[in-house]
Amino acid sequence: MSPGTGSYPVYAPRKIKVATVSLAGCFGCHMSLLDIDERLLELIQHVEFDRSPLTDIKDVGPCDIGLIEGGLCNSENVQVLREFRAQCKTLVAVGACAISGGLPAQRNHLDLATLLTDVYHRRLGMSEGSVIPNDPELPLPLRHVHPIHEVVHVDYSLPGCPPSAEAIWSFLSDLMAGRTPHLGPDQLRYD
Amino acid sequence: MTFDLETAASPKGLRRVAIDPVSRVEGHGKVTILLDDQHRVKQVRLHIVEFRGFEKFIEGRPYWEVPVMVQRLCGICPVSHHLAASKAMDLIVGAVPVTASATKIRRLMHYGQIMQSHALHFFHLSSPDLLFGFDSDVARRNIVGVAMAYPDIAKKGVLLRKFGQEVIRATAGKRVHGTGSVPGGVNKHVSRADRDALRKDLPQMLEWAQDAVNLARQLHMQDAAMHDSFGSFRSNMLSLVRADGAMDLYDGVLRARDASGRLILDGASDQGYLDLIEEEVRPWSYMKFPHLRALGPEKGWYRVGPLARVQNCDFIPTPLAEAQRQEFVAWGGGEPVHATLAYHWARMVEALHAVEVIGELLDDPDILSGGLMVTGTRRSEGVGVIEAPRGTLIHHYTVGADDLVTMCNLIVSTTHNNQAMNEAVRSVAREYLDGVEITEGLLNRIEVAIRAYDPCLSCATHALGRMPLKVALLGDGGEVIDHIARSSTGEIVRDLAARVRVDG
Numbered sequence: 001m002s003p004g005t006g007s008y009p010v011y012a013p014r015k016i017k018v019a020t021v022s023l024a025g026c027f028g029c030h031m032s033l034l035d036i037d038e039r040l041l042e043l044i045q046h047v048e049f050d051r052s053p054l055t056d057i058k059d060v061g062p063c064d065i066g067l068i069e070g071g072l073c074n075s076e077n078v079q080v081l082r083e084f085r086a087q088c089k090t091l092v093a094v095g096a097c098a099i100s101g102g103l104p105a106q107r108n109h110l111d112l113a114t115l116l117t118d119v120y121h122r123r124l125g126m127s128e129g130s131v132i133p134n135d136p137e138l139p140l141p142l143r144h145v146h147p148i149h150e151v152v153h154v155d156y157s158l159p160g161c162p163p164s165a166e167a168i169w170s171f172l173s174d175l176m177a178g179r180t181p182h183l184g185p186d187q188l189r190y191d
Numbered sequence: 192m193t194f195d196l197e198t199a200a201s202p203k204g205l206r207r208v209a210i211d212p213v214s215r216v217e218g219h220g221k222v223t224i225l226l227d228d229q230h231r232v233k234q235v236r237l238h239i240v241e242f243r244g245f246e247k248f249i250e251g252r253p254y255w256e257v258p259v260m261v262q263r264l265c266g267i268c269p270v271s272h273h274l275a276a277s278k279a280m281d282l283i284v285g286a287v288p289v290t291a292s293a294t295k296i297r298r299l300m301h302y303g304q305i306m307q308s309h310a311l312h313f314f315h316l317s318s319p320d321l322l323f324g325f326d327s328d329v330a331r332r333n334i335v336g337v338a339m340a341y342p343d344i345a346k347k348g349v350l351l352r353k354f355g356q357e358v359i360r361a362t363a364g365k366r367v368h369g370t371g372s373v374p375g376g377v378n379k380h381v382s383r384a385d386r387d388a389l390r391k392d393l394p395q396m397l398e399w400a401q402d403a404v405n406l407a408r409q410l411h412m413q414d415a416a417m418h419d420s421f422g423s424f425r426s427n428m429l430s431l432v433r434a435d436g437a438m439d440l441y442d443g444v445l446r447a448r449d450a451s452g453r454l455i456l457d458g459a460s461d462q463g464y465l466d467l468i469e470e471e472v473r474p475w476s477y478m479k480f481p482h483l484r485a486l487g488p489e490k491g492w493y494r495v496g497p498l499a500r501v502q503n504c505d506f507i508p509t510p511l512a513e514a515q516r517q518e519f520v521a522w523g524g525g526e527p528v529h530a531t532l533a534y535h536w537a538r539m540v541e542a543l544h545a546v547e548v549i550g551e552l553l554d555d556p557d558i559l560s561g562g563l564m565v566t567g568t569r570r571s572e573g574v575g576v577i578e579a580p581r582g583t584l585i586h587h588y589t590v591g592a593d594d595l596v597t598m599c600n601l602i603v604s605t606t607h608n609n610q611a612m613n614e615a616v617r618s619v620a621r622e623y624l625d626g627v628e629i630t631e632g633l634l635n636r637i638e639v640a641i642r643a644y645d646p647c648l649s650c651a652t653h654a655l656g657r658m659p660l661k662v663a664l665l666g667d668g669g670e671v672i673d674h675i676a677r678s679s680t681g682e683i684v685r686d687l688a689a690r691v692r693v694d695g
Contacts, residue, residue, distance in 0.1 A: 024243065026649050027217045028266020028367045034315065035366050037353040041346065044335045054315065055333040056214045056635065073243060076219075103263040106248040115244050133242075135475035137223055141242050162266065162367050191368070 016176050017063040019050040019088060023077040024104045024145055025070025027053070028162040029095040033067070035165035046176055063088045065175060068154075071101040072146040076139035085152040090175065093154045094168070096161040096190075098147065103161075105145040112143050156181060160189045194489075194610075196617040199225050199234035210634050213237075213641055215316040215333070217267050218648025222616060222637055230627055235620045237613050237641060239478035239648055249599040254280055254590045255374055257599075261586070262368055264603070265650045267311065269368050270304035270359055271579035271604075272650075274441070275586040278575030280374030283590050285567025292561035293376035298441050299552040300362035300371060301577070302545040305440055306400075307355025308580035309497075309542040312645045313403065313535060314348020320639045321410045321535065326632020344406070347399045351542070354389070354396050358549055361385035376564035383559060390553050397511070397550065400543040404515050407539040411532065420622075422531035422615035422640035425450035426492065427483065428499035429607065431461070431578050436505030438516075438544065440578040446503050447483065447493060452527045456483070461576035464585050468602065478648075480609050481602060492610040495582025496644065497537035502527050509551070512544035531615045534643040579604045581645050603650040615640040 022030060030053060034040060051060040060066070060080075066088030072078055085091055096102040107115060116132045148154060158171055167187040174181035199205060202225055211221035219241045225234040245264055249257060258276040262269035274297055281289055288294070319332040322341060330336075338345035356366045361381050363369025371377050411418045427450060431443035445467065447456035459467060470479040471488055482491035493499070502520065507513040519540055522528055528537075552558060575586045582604035589598040619640045623633055 022218075022649075024241065026263055026266040026269075028263070028269065031266045031311075031367050034311070034352070035356060037356075038346070038349055040334075040349055041338055041342070044338055049333065049335060053214060053217070055335075056329050056638075058210075058212065058214065074241060076240065103260065104243050104245075107244045110244070110247060115247055116242070118247060133472065133474050133477050135238070137221070137236075137238050137475060138240050138477065161263070165366070191365075 013046075015048040016046060016065065017050050017061075018047050018052075018065045018067065019060045019063045019084060020052040020054070020067040021060075021069065021080060021084060022053060023068065023070035023081065023098070023148070024073035025095065025097045025102070027069070029067075029069035029098075030054075032095075032160075032162035032165050033168050036169045037165070039169060043172070047172075060084055060087045064090065065172075066091045067094050068092065068098045068148055069094050071097045071104060072142060072148060072151060073104055074139040074141045078142075078151060081148055081152055090155045091152065092171075093148050093157040095163055096159065099149075099157050099159060101145045101147050105147075108144045112141060116141070158183075161191050163187075164189065194613070194617075196232065196235050196620065197613065202234065205233055208629055208634070210637060213638055213648075215319075215638070216642055216646050216648060217265070218646070218650070220641070220646065220648045222641070224620060224624065224629075224637075226629075230625070230629070232620045232625045235613075235617045235637075236475055237609075237616055239476045239609075241648075242477045246599045246601055249588075250596050252596050253594050254283055254588070254596055255594075257588065257596060258372055258374070259368070259370055261599075261601070264601075265647055266367050267647055268304060268308055268579050268581065268650070270300050270363065271577055271584050272586070273363070273369065273372050274301055275575040275577045275579075275584050276588075277372040277374060278442075278577065279573035279586045279588050280575070281376075282573030282575075283570055283588065284375045285569055286375035286565045287567060289376045290562040290565055292380065292557045293563055293565075295552055295555055295557045296362050296377045296379075296381060297372055299381070299549060299558060300359055300369075301441050302548045302552070303355045303358025303362065305355075305580050306542055306545040306549065307352045307359065308645075309538050309545070310348055310352040310355060310403075312580075313407065313538060313542070314345065314352070316645075317535060317642050318344065318348070320635070320642065325636050325639050326630070329631060329635075332635070347402060351396060351399055351403065354392055355545070357385075358389060361389060373564070375566055376562075378563065380560060380563070381558040386553055386559060389549070393546070393550050393553065396546050397543075400539075400546040401511060404536070404539040404543050407536045408515075408518070411536050418532045419530045421636075422619045422643065423529055424531075424611075424614045424618055425529050426494050426611060426614070427455065427486075428503055428527070429456075429483075429493045429495050430500040430503045430583055431576060432504050433508075434458070437508045438500060438504035438506070438541075439508075440500070440541075440545075442577070445576075445583075448503055448527065450527065450529070452502070455486075461585070462574045464574060464576065464587070464602075468585075470602070470606075476609070478606055478609050481607055482610070493607065494611045495604055495607040496534065496580075497541050498528070498534045499582065500578060501537040501540055507540075507544050509544050509547035511547055512540055515540045515543060531618075531640055531643045534645070538645070581605055581647050581650075582607050603647070605644070605646045605648065605650055608644045608646065612641055612644050612646060615643070 051057045066084040171181045205225040208224045213220040262273040315334045360366045363371035429447040432446045433439035433443045445459040469484040470481045572589045585602040587600040
């Protein structure tokens with residue numbers, strides 16, 4: 001053994017930074033991510049979470065991968081999505097809602113004003129005086145629920161409601177290994 | 192009506208601090224705090240910021256789609272919505288009662304849901320606060336930090352949740368958004384292979400679930416004075432119980448106790464929920480504020496979920512959890528436990544109960560064979576109520592002769608806790624934030640109080656009631672300009688006598 005060998009610093013490979021968010025989704029895609037079960041403990045050896053419902057980081061920082069669950073139903077969703085796009089090298093639409101708007105987009109055939117009025121006003125048999133929640137703290141709802149690709153460039157889409165844990169695992173494994181993710185027919189589902 | 196710190200007397204010129212988004216909870220919420228020059232807290236609100244309108248677009252859909260549609264309200268507790276809708280639709284198709292096999296398979300699914308959701312909440316979301324401290328390092332305060340510092344605890348949490356999810360998969364077909372329950376029953380038995388695999392893991396799960404209760408209790412005891420007082424306040428409590436007073440999370444009658452533990456409602460049929468519960472809208476949140484109609488909005492609000500259920504029931508019908516319940520109740524020393532942080536302890540008692548019930552059901556041959564579906568005389572209206580992980584969940588539908596839904600009303604668990612969560616954050620704000628320079632760690636205390644309720648804010652964003660409502664129109668200075676109420680009969684009452692100044 002040559003002298004000094006032991007003193008060379010050993011660099012651990014940099015952890016891959018991943019941010020996740022649920023926009024107009026139900027958290028089901030995040031649940032499916034957690035459904036990788038004990039592999040989660042393996043995943044966190046290689047991955048560091050930035051902004052995510054699992055951490056207390058409130059603003060997204062520079063990241064390798066951004067996972068977006070849910071479509072866009074209000075102005076805040078749009079703003080958060082744009083921040084994710086600006087910060088994430090690779091942005092992934094995870095699940096039916098991010099890809100197509102999903103079930104929340106069922107409201108698109110209804111007029112938003114009518115919908116709100118119906119729910120908070122007319123439907124309750126109210127005349128004047130009742131309020132649709134209107135505080136400036138509440139983000140404005142969009143007229144329609146939009147898929148995220150209508151607003152930002154999306155690098156990959158992972159279909160399913162939700163995508164299976166197997167699909168998420170194999171997708172992330174490919175991305176982290178620097179491979180182009182490829183999902184077989186058994187992992188693609190459109191339920 | 193006034194609640195302390197809900198509305199600042201004069202918001203002008205106050206400094207705004209926001210927690211946006213509230214993290215390590217499900218869904219979208221934010222907290223705003225208004226402070227004056229001396230850092231005195233003047234207003235604190237938990238806002239639910241999303242509106243999705245599920246109840247409206249369910250109208251016009253065929254009734255048989257509803258159990259699979261509405262579960263998309265929430266990915267954490269889809270089974271609760273799946274089953275509450277199925278129970279309501281059982282009444283629509285006249286399947287009363289459903290078969291023994293269907294009931295047991297649904298129960299199995301539901302207790303699997305309780306177990307996985309409770310494990311997720313305690314281990315993945317809340318344990319970092321409890322293990323590291325409320326103002327510990329942000330970078331570490333998450334499940335990854337727990338896995339690094341306490342690998343054994345993290346592993347148990349992950350595997351307890353996995354077991355619950357596997358119970359759901361075996362009964363519903365999928366872990367998230369399954370299809371097993373249908374109007375009139377279920378569409379499949381549990382396979383022998385799945386049953387055997389689950390049975391094999393059960394003893395380990397029972398042991399770990401007991402460890403979880405012990406951990407939650409021990410964390411509470413470690414700093415008992417703080418845990419008992421943090422975000423604490425007295426309130427009524429509401430839940431379903433079995434007809435004989437036992438804890439039952441799948442079916443039962445409504446029971447409520449007042450803050451001293453006295454019964455104020457008991458044996459009430461869930462079908463009559465509209466006569467018991469009334470909801471109110473406040474302009475700063477999409478989530479409504481329910482209360483017991485008989486007591487009114489100021490005295491009638493209540494808490495739901497584990498803290499309410501463990502104390503509302505007379506006993507838990509499984510031995511290990513019952514022993515733990517008795518310890519929990521003894522902690523109150525004859526008075527109900529009102530501590531916000533005691534939710535964690537109560538939640539783990541329920542998780543243990545869920546594992547015990549799963550064990551009993553796995554031993555029952557009815558889950559492997561027997562009739563799955565029944566039908567009967569078609570009806571036009573049905574209410575389905577279930578104790579979801581977070582509390583009482585109410586689904587109400589009317590269906591036309593053409594099989595299309597004509598009305599859908601949902602009161603989700605988290606909505607019941609709306610006032611309680613607001614009270615909890617105001618209590619924390621008063622105790623810790625008032626008059627001091629606010630730090631990240633102090634703000635996390637607000638979130639710790641919210642997290643204890645395990646809010647499911649996605650569920651809450653879809654819940655838009657059609658119930659009697661009182662609305663006050665406020666002027667710039669907070670004075671009531673107009674006050675309108677809709678009575679139970681739908682009549683609109685304008686109460687001009689209520690022109691009183693709302694004092695912040």
